[in-house]
Structures are given as structure tokens and as C-alpha cells.
Amino acid sequence: MAELTINRLGHLGDGIADEGTLVPLSLPGEVVRGEVTGGRMEAPAIVTPSAERVAAPCRHFPACGGCGLQHGADGFVAGWKEGVVRAALTARKVAAEFRPIVTSPARSRRRAVLSGRRTKKGALVGFHARRSDTVIEVPECLLVTPAILAARETLIEMTRAGGSRKGEIAYTVTETRGGLDVAATGGKPMDPALNADLVRLAHAGRLARLSWNGEPVVTLTAPQVAFDGVAVTLPPGAFLQATVAGETALRNGVTQAVGAARQIADLFAGCGTFALPLSRRAQVHAVEGDGAMIAALDAGWRAGQDLHAVSGEVRDLFRRPLMAGDLKRFDAVVIDPPRAGAQAQVTELAASTVPVVAAVSCNPVSFARDAEILIAGGLRLDWVQVVDQFRWSPHVELVARFVRD
Numbered sequence: 001m002a003e004l005t006i007n008r009l010g011h012l013g014d015g016i017a018d019e020g021t022l023v024p025l026s027l028p029g030e031v032v033r034g035e036v037t038g039g040r041m042e043a044p045a046i047v048t049p050s051a052e053r054v055a056a057p058c059r060h061f062p063a064c065g066g067c068g069l070q071h072g073a074d075g076f077v078a079g080w081k082e083g084v085v086r087a088a089l090t091a092r093k094v095a096a097e098f099r100p101i102v103t104s105p106a107r108s109r110r111r112a113v114l115s116g117r118r119t120k121k122g123a124l125v126g127f128h129a130r131r132s133d134t135v136i137e138v139p140e141c142l143l144v145t146p147a148i149l150a151a152r153e154t155l156i157e158m159t160r161a162g163g164s165r166k167g168e169i170a171y172t173v174t175e176t177r178g179g180l181d182v183a184a185t186g187g188k189p190m191d192p193a194l195n196a197d198l199v200r201l202a203h204a205g206r207l208a209r210l211s212w213n214g215e216p217v218v219t220l221t222a223p224q225v226a227f228d229g230v231a232v233t234l235p236p237g238a239f240l241q242a243t244v245a246g247e248t249a250l251r252n253g254v255t256q257a258v259g260a261a262r263q264i265a266d267l268f269a270g271c272g273t274f275a276l277p278l279s280r281r282a283q284v285h286a287v288e289g290d291g292a293m294i295a296a297l298d299a300g301w302r303a304g305q306d307l308h309a310v311s312g313e314v315r316d317l318f319r320r321p322l323m324a325g326d327l328k329r330f331d332a333v334v335i336d337p338p339r340a341g342a343q344a345q346v347t348e349l350a351a352s353t354v355p356v357v358a359a360v361s362c363n364p365v366s367f368a369r370d371a372e373i374l375i376a377g378g379l380r381l382d383w384v385q386v387v388d389q390f391r392w393s394p395h396v397e398l399v400a401r402f403v404r405d
């Protein structure tokens with residue numbers, strides 16, 4: 001048995017004791033006691049609790065691994081997330097002014113990956129236990145929207161029909177205006193009987209669309225979302241911001257950042273989360289690596305009303321970034337890359353004359369690296385805002401404004 005004092009939380013939300021041991025479910029300043037194996041104290045007894053410790057709001061915590069930080073007060077978690085961004089920027093010697101964090105409410109996650117497993121008696125659907133492939137049922141989950149939670153019975157029936165005792169089905173469930181869009185992978189190979197069962201269950205569960213192992217099974221209504229009122233039908237597997245509140249906060253940040261710009265490039269544009277609302281006031285060139293998402297964005301624009309011109313380009317921005325010369329025609333650029341960041345593209349932005357960059361990021365470390373490149377190219381980091389759409393998890397997202405003075 002060891003007794004340790006927690007010094008800080010690591011980037012995955014685990015406590016780190018003075019001498020480096022990882023202690024899940026602990027908070028800075030706490031004294032904990034337990035067995036240490038392989039550098040981890042997996043089941044700490046809390047000897048001296050932190051003043052920031054709270055009773056977890058969800059009864060499935062901490063058995064369910066879907067949430068990692070329910071034992072910390074909301075204000076503590078918000079401050080910790082901001083601190084993660086500050087630390088990443090400080091490591092690159094970048095100073096920043098922070099706007100207040102925006103945290104998505106409970107029960108607002110409109111996209112989640114649930115796991116389904118056949119059992120001797122029937123089937124289980126839920127989230128994985130912490131660091132385990134055991135599936136924990138979560139009938140009172142506080143994370144996902146009520147519509148996603150209500151689909152549990154349908155997913156359990158699907159797992160009975162199409163799951164095997166050996167494998168696990170991953171259900172990517174997205175709430176859309178037309179109902180739930182469900183993409184299942186890892187189920188039994190399709191055959192006529194399974195197809196009939198799945199179509200019946202999709203109807204009974206009022207799903208918008210169901211696909212199985214990458215193949216469409218049935219579309220009952222278009223899986224549409226609206227980006228600030230502009231409707232887009234999502235292609236299967238398309239990127240979508242995790243909560244409506246998070247999307248709104250990011251869009252507000254981006255809109256304020258670009259200000260009165262009339263010619264905007266939206267890089268890593270997805271299905272048009274930012275490009276389509278921005279086209280109410282400016283012409284937008286949207287660039288994205290996935291052709292299906294650009295096609296969805298284009299169809300949304302064609303069906304939209306009172307929008308300025310939007311052009312779409314399918315392009316790999318890691319290998320073929322828009323060059324500094326191509327960027328001359330834009331008076332603002334929005335950039336929202338995947339976790340790896342956008343080193344090649346920000347190098348071109350740094351070398352360009354673009355006066356304003358609105359940056360969205362889901363990785364403070366790659367954001368800080370890219371910020372350093374932009375600043376070396378003559379842009380100034382005007383402000384940063386943390387947007388927490390992955391409540392109770394260690395994920396951190398942000399929006400920021402860079403300006404060339």
C-alpha cells in the first residue's frame with residue numbers, strides 16, 4: 001500500500017502524484033492510498049479529499065468509462081480545461097487573452113458511439129467500462145440526448161438479431177432532425193433474414209437511416225441537420241460537432257473573429273458548419289478532403305435561401321495546402337483541422353497576406369504549435385475561447401482569433 005499526494009491532472013484527466021504515479025479519479029491536492037502496479041494506482045481510497053470533489057451526478061459513474069471527470073466540481077473542470085490550453089501555449093511562449101469558457105449542458109451530446117454485445121440471456125448496449133472492453137449499461141446516462149438514450153431498446157434488439165457472442169457491435173448514433181442516423185459496424189454479415197429484422201427494427205425505432213457494416217440498410221427520412229438554419233443532409237460517417245450548444249459557441253466565435261470579411265476561405269470545412277452560415281454575409285470558398293461532405297455542403301447551399309456564393313473544393317490540405325499566393329484573395333480564413341493540426345496549411349497562411357484567421361481546434365498541443373507558426377508569420381493571437389462540448393471528459397476544444405496588425 002502506498003500513500004501519495006496528487007500534484008496535478010494529466011492530459012487524460014488522471015491524477016499524477018509527485019513521483020509520477022497515475023491515479024485515476026483523483027484531484028490535485030488529494031492524499032490517496034492504494035496498491036500501485038505498473039505505475040498506476042487503479043483503485044485509490046481518498047484519504048484527504050479536495051474541496052473541489054463532488055458527488056458524481058450520474059449513478060453510472062465511475063463504473064462506466066464514458067465520463068472521466070464527474071468527481072470534480074464544474075468550476076474546477078472548466079478551470080482545468082482552460083489550464084490545459086494555457087500550458088500548451090506557454091510551452092510555445094505564446095501569450096493569450098482568454099474569453100470565458102462555454103460548456104455544453106448535460107444530456108446534449110447528439111453523437112455517441114455505443115457498444116452492443118450478445119450475452120447468454122440476450123444483449124447489452126452501453127459504454128465501455130474504464131480501461132476495459134466490458135460493456136456497462138447506462139439507462140440513466142446524463143451525457144447523450146434523450147432521443148439517443150431512448151434508442152437503447154432498439155439497439156438491444158439489433159444486437160440480439162445481428163450480434164455474435166464473440167464480437168462487439170459499435171453503433172455510431174447521431175441525432176438529426178429526421179430521427180436517429182445509426183451506423184453499425186462489427187455485426188454479423190448481412191443475410192436476407194437479418195436484413196428483414198433490421199428493416200423492421202429501423203421502422204419500429206423510427207430511425208432516419210440505418211447502415212450495417214458500411215452498407216446502407218434503409219433510409220426512412222433524410223438525416224438532416226441545420227447549421228444556423230441552413231439544412232444539410234449528412235453523408236454516412238460525416239463529421240458533426242458533438243453538441244448543438246458547442247456548434248453554436250464555435251460558430252459565434254468564428255463569426256465574431258472574421259467580422260466584416262467579404263471573401264472567406266473555410267479550410268477543413270466538413271459539411272459546412274461554418275461555411276454555410278457565413279455565406280449569409282460573405283462569399284465562401286469551402287475546402288475539405290472528403291468528397292461526400294463537400295457534395296452535402298453544396299446541396300445544402302443550393303437548397304438554402306439568401307446565401308452568397310459558396311464554392312466547394314475537395315483537396316488534401318496536408319499534402320496540397322492552399323498556397324500563400326492562392327490565399328491573397330481572402331480577407332479572412334477559417335481553419336478547423338483534425339487532431340494533428342494543420343502545419344503545412346498554417347505555414348502557407350503565415351507566409352500570406354491574409355489579415356484574419358479564425359482557428360478552431362480539438363487539440364491544444366497542435367493548436368499551440370500552429371499558433372507559434374502563425375505568430376512567426378506576423379499574426380497576433382487576439383483571443384482564445386475554450387468550448388467544452390465533451391463535458392465530463394478530458395477532451396478540450398477551442399476557437400481563437402489571429403489578426404495581422
Ligand SMILES: C[S@@+](CC[C@H](N)C(=O)[O-])C[C@H]1O[C@@H](n2cnc3c(N)ncnc32)[C@H](O)[C@@H]1O
Pocket residue numbers: 239240241268269270271272273274287288289290293315316317318319336337338362
Ligand atoms: C474537426 S473536423 C471540422 C469540420 C467542420 N469545420 C465542422 O465544424 O463541421 C475536420 C475536418 O477535416 C477533414 N480533413 C481531415 N484531414 C484532411 C485533409 N488532409 N485535408 C482536408 N480535409 C481534411 C475531415 O474530413 C473533417 O471534415
